[in-house]
Amino acid sequence: GQQVMQIPQYQHVQEGEDFTTYCNSSTTLSNIQWYKQRPGGHPVFLIQLVKSGEVKKQKRLTFQFGEAKKNSSLHITATQTTDVGTYFCAAKTSYDKVIFGPGTSLSVIP
Amino acid sequence: DVKVTQSSRYLVKRTGEKVFLECVQDMDHENMFWYRQDPGLGLRLIYFSYDVKMKEKGDIPEGYSVSREKKERFSLILESASTNQTSMYLCASSSVWTGKLLVATNEKLFFGSGTQLSVL
Numbered sequence: 001g002q003q004v005m006q007i008p009q010y011q012h013v014q015e016g017e018d019f020t021t022y023c024n025s026s027t028t029l030s031n032i033q034w035y036k037q038r039p040g041g042h043p044v045f046l047i048q049l050v051k052s053g054e055v056k057k058q059k060r061l062t063f064q065f066g067e068a069k070k071n072s073s074l075h076i077t078a079t080q081t082t083d084v085g086t087y088f089c090a091a092k093t094s095y096d097k098v099i100f101g102p103g104t105s106l107s108v109i110p
Numbered sequence: 111d112v113k114v115t116q117s118s119r120y121l122v123k124r125t126g127e128k129v130f131l132e133c134v135q136d137m138d139h140e141n142m143f144w145y146r147q148d149p150g151l152g153l154r155l156i157y158f159s160y161d162v163k164m165k166e167k168g169d170i171p172e173g174y175s176v177s178r179e180k181k182e183r184f185s186l187i188l189e190s191a192s193t194n195q196t197s198m199y200l201c202a203s204s205s206v207w208t209g210k211l212l213v214a215t216n217e218k219l220f221f222g223s224g225t226q227l228s229v230l
Binding site: 006009031033035041042043044045048088090092097098099100101102103 | 143145150151152153154155158166168169200202204217218219220221222223224
């Protein structure tokens with residue numbers, strides 16, 4: 001079945017450094033979503049990308065959807081301790097089935 | 111705000127027991143999902159439902175069943191719990207996908223707080 005892969009699995013950064021997580025699919029996606037899960041919490045929706053080559057920004061977060069709609073990235077500029085958590089990408093298949101990547105766990109060292 | 115409520119935050123059961131995990135959403139969403147989350151494996155889809163009495167298998171349905179008798183409630187059932195079903199279970203809901211012209215803002219998943227199930 002369709003799979004969504006994410007790298008890296010873990011990332012430790014010094015506060016103020018940038019961070020990027022990458023999401024890749026074996027098939028073309030109709031859209032891609034990003035979620036953040038704080039330690040001990042549940043996933044919270046961040047954004048959805050629909051168009052080929054789309055770029056969206058939320059303050060220090062930049063989300064990009066690849067031209068072929070098979071990959072996506074999330075970039076955080078100048079990380080803060082509040083950015084700690086696991087970032088998941090998710091892709092929708094037919095019949096509204098939503099499958100998640102394995103996630104990237106971000107640690108920020110103060 | 112959308113609220114997705116899972117009946118228990120923590121649950122401890124014995125091997126072989128029948129386990130019911132309940133999930134209720136208050137936003138009249140058509141779609142509801144059950145995921146399990148395990149370290150290093152992310153969220154894996156067990157079952158989902160896009161309408162009352164409708165259900166579709168996800169990626170790991172074995173050992174589970176579901177029930178959707180009312181639109182707001184989606185139950186996950188472990189017929190005979192086993193130790194490898196120890197996990198965090200997350201319920202989610204979303205509004206319907208109306209086709210290719212769907213407005214993107216309606217598709218996001220709203221998650222409950224999760225149920226940490228331990229099977230001994």
